[in-house]
Every structure is written in structure tokens, then in C-alpha cells.
Amino acid sequence: MRAGRQRLSRDERLAYLILLPALGAVFVIVTIPFVLVIIQSLSNEDGSFIGFVNYSRALGNPLLYEAIKATGVYAVIVLPIEILLGLSFSVLVHRTVRRPGLRAAIYVLAILPLVVPPVAIGVIARLIYAPGYGVLNVILERWGLMHGQEINWLGDPTLAMLAVASVDVWQWTPFVYLVFFSGLQTVPRESVEAAQIDGAGWWAQFRYIDLHYLRPLFILIIVFRLADVLRVFDHVFILTGGGPGTATQLLSLYMYRVEFKFFDSGQAAALAVVVLVSFSLLYTFIARVLPLERA
Secondary structure, X not given: OXXXXXXXXXXXXXXXXXXXXXXXXXXXXXXXXXHHHHHHHOEOOOOOEXXXXXXXXHHOOHHHHHHHHHHHHHHHHHHHHHHHHHXXXXXXXXXXXXXXXXXXXXXXXXXXXXXXXXXXHXXXXXXXXXXXXXXXXXXXXXOOOOOOOOOOOOOOHHHHHHXXXXXXXXXXXXXXXXXXXXXXXXXXXXXXXXXXXOOOOHHHXXXXXXXXXXXXXXXXXXHHHHHHHHHOOHHHHHHXXXXXXXXXXXXXXXXXXXXXXXOOHHHHHHHHHHHHHHHHHHHHHHHHHOOOOOO
């Protein structure tokens, strides 16, 4: 018994020794910057302690709530579209494409938008939506769908939001497809065959079998995509710069302007802490609404 405890103790020491580099890297990369941000959010420009003044200023700025509203509109547009398109395409490929070579080709094509730099995507999107020389206006004019004055895709608040959202949908729908398609590979073939023998149609198979195995992936996709929405910056900055006005000034662009345009480091640090805490609470709520356990 004593030897067993000693052997367990050695195993534990070995485990901690193996994990030490990873835990040390996480501490250096995540914990130390977070502590520094908290200190900065509670300090003045000269380093003196001022308490929660920066938080009061950050939460009292009406521009913050305009940025939150724009971010919410952006999320409401892109998340349902990406989930619906990614889920539909994954089910379609899973049920209709049987050749491994074709599945591999679709897999590679789905990866391509994810590896293209967001800056390059933003530049290409500007060539599509820009007034005067935009490809989209040229195509609409040649098809006879645009008469007279061209459409100012990036100058109208509603159209500008749809334009920046379309770029996000194009880039991240393949990610949703890949996650759902991987989940569909875990569905037991025996369950599908039994349902087919019982006369279940494609909708019944999807609702009672496929969706059962895909449910844990919904929380993964929602959390990942919400985190991406909070940090989306590149293509929005290139396309509209947050305009017209503040129509597409998402939370990330607002924090960028507070820090690098108005040089208010204390308020920017307070905003970063508020966003992190809010997202953590949101994740907890989502995890309770969509539990990971399969029923």
C-alpha cells in the first residue's frame, strides 16, 4: 500500500513536470497580460491608483452602446446564416457525396477561405463593393438590374452592415460546415439503417438521429463564432472604417479608436476587462441553455 502511494506520488510529479512548460506558457501569455490590464484599468496615465474611474467613464460613454448595438446586429445577421448554411451543406454532402475523392476536394475547398488573411479578404471585398469601380455595381449594370445612379453599398448604413456581414459569412460558413460534417461522421450507421427500415424519412433521420449527435457541437460553434465576432476587425476596418457614421463601428473598432486614436489607455483597458467578464458570463449562460451532455 505504501509502495502504491509512493508510485502514485512519482506519477503525479511526472505529470506535473510534463505539464509545467504548457502551464508556464499559459501563465506568461494569458495571466500576466490580464493582470497588467486590470492594473492599467485602475490607474491613471501617470500610474497612480484611481479606482473604478476608468470603468465609470467607459460605461458612461454613449458611443460604447452604439458599438454594442452594431456588434449585436452584426452577430444576429452572421451567426444564424452561417449555422444554417453550414449545417445544410454538411448534411447534403454527408448524404449525397459518397466518393472519398470528391469529399476530400470539398474539404480542401472549405479550408481555403479560413487560411486567407483577413486583410486580403477585406481588400478583395472593397473591390467588389466600392462605388465607382466596384465589381458588383458593374455586374448589376450590365445585367440591367441597376438603372441610373449606382448603389452606394458602403455609404448606406444598412447596406454597409450587410456588406461587411457578407464577408464574414463567406469566410466562416466553411468552418461551420467542417465542424458539423465531422460530427456527422460519428453517427452510427446502424442507427440510420434501423431508422430507414422503420420508414423514417430524411427529416425524421435528421431530427432524431443526426441532430442528437450534432447538439454538443452547437455550443462549440456559437462560442467560437461569438468570440470571433467580438474581435472581428480587419475586413470591417478596410471596407468601411466603422462608417458611415458609427453604423459598422463594432466593439473591436471602438476599442481600437479609444486606445490608438484618443490615446485613452485606461478606458481601453477597462473596456477590455468588461468585455472579457461579459463574454465569460455569456458563455456560462450558453453552456446552461445548450448542455454538452447528450440526452
